[in-house]
Amino acid sequence: xxxxxxxxxxxxxxxxxxxxxxxxxxxxxxxxxxxxxxxxxxxxxxxxxxxxxxxxxxxxxxxxxxxxxxxxxxxxx
Numbered sequence: 179x180x181x182x183x184x185x186x187x188x189x190x191x192x193x194x195x196x197x198x199x200x201x202x203x204x205x206x207x208x209x210x211x212x213x214x215x216x217x218x219x220x221x222x223x224x225x226x227x228x229x230x231x232x233x234x235x236x237x238x239x240x241x242x243x244x245x246x247x248x249x250x251x252x253x254x255x
Contacts, residue, residue, distance in 0.1 A: 205240040212236015
């Protein structure tokens, strides 16, 4: 009986590509969502500056998720 060669412990190339391609959608999505929430609050409160706060929070949230994804992929073999 032949023994099957063991698979490498790391993730396959396709899995790695999928994890990193997620970031291409994540950063713009968080930015747009933050901008939309800010714009909705602007309409509700009849102001003109809150959308900038939402935009900044969206960008910050995107970068936090970017850092989390990169750090978690470095820890896993």
